[in-house]
Amino acid sequence: MDGNVVRTVFVAPDVQACGIGKLLMAEIERTARERNIRWLTLSSSVTAETFYVGIGFSAVRGSYHGDERTIIMERLLHDSPK
Structure with missing residues (x-):
């Protein structure tokens, strides 16, 4: 994070769709x-756009x-401390 x-967040192709990306993003959040x-x-x-939409x-x-096309995405962390 900056x-x-x-x-950057990457999951090796041979272990994608095993929940690792969700765990990594949960830790980042x-x-x-x-x-x-x-x-x-x-x-x-x-x-990866569908993955990120799926996690909010x-x-x-x-x-x-x-x-190379990329998509800029955002997520509000609703339960963040004020």
Whole structure:
């Protein structure tokens, strides 16, 4: 994490869809709450967008880095300390 921005989270292809990504993101969210961060932002690959939507993120806008398209996504942490 860099402030409220999640920089990179990867799960090895041979163990995807086993719950590891959800566990990693839960730990990132726990850390964010401890730091009184109220929302998280990340840049998702097109293939990971469904995963992030499934854990509560919303697409904000598309972004391009050369030919590579990414989706900027955000999630409000409702139960963050005020």
